[in-house]
Amino acid sequence: MKTTNPFHGSDLEKIEEIYHIPKEEIVCFGANVNPLGFPKQVSDAISRKLSSLLERYPDREYRSLREAIGNYCGLSNEYILVGNGSTELLSLLIESRSIRHALQIGPSYSEYERELSLSGCSYSEYYLDQDTLFHPDIHDIIQAIKRENADFLILCNPNNPTASSFSTEELRVLLAACRKEGTFVMVDETYAEFSQAYALAMPLIPYFDNLMVIRGVSKFFAAPGLRLGYGACSNVEFLSYLRKVQNPWSVNSVAAFAGEVLFSDSSFIQKTKALISSERDRMIQRLSEIPELTVYPSDANFILVKINDPAHSAFSLFDCLIRQKLMIRDCTSFPGLRGEFFRFCIMLPDDNDRLLDAIIRFFH
Structure with missing residues (x-):
């Protein structure tokens, strides 16, 4: 060994x-997956419709799914993009931004570094301080963005593996500063639904067009096998471009239907x-x-x-x-x-x- x-x-x-x-x-x-397992109500609903779901293509626009996600997140469905897991959306976002230099808040998920490396852009890391219990220092991060001349910022909130988080108000300050610097911000909210409401970036979507929030159903809804992810962004011009370059039907019919039911299982x-x-x-x-x-x-x-x-x-x-x-x-x-x-x-x-x-x- x-x-x-x-x-x-x-x-x-x-x-x-x-x-x-x-x-x-x-x-x-x-694995950080919900111990309650996949909701039985959703599993039963899929079983009843499985044959019909497999026999047809999903709606290319995913209208019903985007409506369900929009209702769940308190957002207009025009701000919602769905994908084959959050990993596809992360890759799509990074490839589409023409990034000059990215700053990643760490320690964090290794997939960010992999996607940045594949895109060919330069990047650096800003490590949270364990001596302050990994609580982010917003003003120091803003100074790092300026110092690195970063036009793209990646943060996971709550962060993996530290489990620390930015509050919504801290994110508001950070986003305002990033907008001023011309920096686009990606917030990975994979674990957001396990946190308190004060640690969410999703409510800030309508107010900042330099923000995209990405989530999936793997952890909270115990469905890593579905490969269903979604992103939210109020920059509708940029979202339109992402939909144009995204592969069609990237979310299968079973996952799309499951999502429609999942987000209403209060x-x-x-x-x-x-x-x-x-x-x-x-x-x-x-x-x-x-x-x-x-x-x-x-x-x-x-x-x-x-x-x-x-x-x-x-x-x-x-x-x-x-x-x-x-x-x-x-x-x-x-x-x-x-x-x-x-x-x-x-x-x-x-x-x-x-x-x-x-x-x-x-x-x-």
């Missing part, structure tokens, strides 16, 4: 190959928010009682923790837990994190108890 973790948060096949543990028996705390949405909020508070409180750990505040459905005891590493904890069929994420591979970090998402209470007990035993 190596002494560093080569695994992605959901790479169960590699775990099965190396540890010889059937992947079906592993409780995956590394019972599932409220149940998820209540579960994540209560379990997040409980787990942070229990882990904070372990002196060897620093537990960071979280606005997402996952928690970032630093190991302060040099006798232990994130990989040794990972290795100990996976042998108990509990999979966390060793975060030491994230650039910008100094020290030994691990991250885990919030699952159902019984699974969370298993993880907490196992971590406590490891350090005592």
Whole structure:
């Protein structure tokens, strides 16, 4: 075995190959997916219409889907663009902006760097300070934008893996400054629905035409296999261009119909928010009682923790837990994190108890 973790948060096949543990028996705390699973109401609705959905092309304009998303986000459907997962929209956006120099707020999701590299543009990173609990310093970021002469800014809010977030008012200040500097801002809100309402960029869409917010259904609605993403932007001229260069029918009929139902399932949405909020508070409180750990505040459905005891590493904890069929994420591979970090998402209470007990035993 190596002494560093080569695994992605959901790479169960590699775990099965190396540890010889059937992947079906592993409780995956590394993928950040809603533990309630895909909503049964939506699954039943798809089953009833599956044949008819597969027998026809989706609406090329995705009118009903965009209307459902617009209602969910409180926006006009003319501001909505749908795609084959948020990854397609991220790629489409970066390719379409003719970026001179991009600034990425990190540590964060590696796909941003990959897409920027593929586009051939120059880019740099601004790392959040762990000594201030990764809370963003808006005015320092604005100075970095000016210093780097960046015409494109990428931030994940809440951020992965730090679980920290910009408030809506902080984003308003940042966007105003970026507009003045001629900087376009992409906000990845993959985890926004797990956060509080005060940490959203979506309500700012009508007021800033230098902003695009991207979301997907993989995490909150536990549907990574659907590959359904959506973006919002009030720059209708730019959106029109994106639709022109986007491949037609990039969202299949099943995903389009599922989205129409998903965004109106208020019972599932409220149940998820209540579960994540209560379990997040409980787990942070229990882990904070372990002196060897620093537990960071979280606005997402996952928690970032630093190991302060040099006798232990994130990989040794990972290795100990996976042998108990509990999979966390060793975060030491994230650039910008100094020290030994691990991250885990919030699952159902019984699974969370298993993880907490196992971590406590490891350090005592």
